[in-house]
Amino acid sequence: MPRTSQHPKADTFNFRIDPDLKAAFTHATEAEDKPAAQVLRDFMRSYVERQQRKAFELEARRQxxxxxxxxxNPSTDEHASLQELEALFDETAIDDDSAK
Incomplete structure (x- = not known):
C-alpha cells in the first residue's frame, strides 16, 4: 500500500537512556498530550537552530x-567610510541643534 503521509519516511535514531529519565520524559509528554517522538524531533530542530545561530553570531563578530x-588604518576604505559617516553625523547634530 502506498504511503499516504505528506512526509517521506524518515531515518530512525536509537540511543540508550536511563530508565528513570525515560519514564519521567514519557510521563511529561503524556501530561501535555504530545508524542514523545515529536517532542524529541522538536528538541533536535531547536538544538540545530541554536548551533546555526551561534555559528552565525561568531562569524558576524569575527567580521x-x-x-x-x-x-x-588611515589607508583603508573602511577608515574613509567611517570618516564620511562621522562627518554626516556631525552635520545632523548641527542641524538638530539649530532647529531648537
Missing part, C-alpha cells in the same frame, strides 16, 4: 572585529 581593525 566586525576585522572591519574595526581595518578602520583604524
Amino acid at each position: 566586525s572585529l576585522a572591519i574595526a581593525r581595518r578602520s583604524r
Whole structure:
C-alpha cells in the first residue's frame, strides 16, 4: 500500500537512556498530550537552530572585529567610510541643534 503521509519516511535514531529519565520524559509528554517522538524531533530542530545561530553570531563578530581593525588604518576604505559617516553625523547634530 502506498504511503499516504505528506512526509517521506524518515531515518530512525536509537540511543540508550536511563530508565528513570525515560519514564519521567514519557510521563511529561503524556501530561501535555504530545508524542514523545515529536517532542524529541522538536528538541533536535531547536538544538540545530541554536548551533546555526551561534555559528552565525561568531562569524558576524569575527567580521566586525576585522572591519574595526581595518578602520583604524588611515589607508583603508573602511577608515574613509567611517570618516564620511562621522562627518554626516556631525552635520545632523548641527542641524538638530539649530532647529531648537
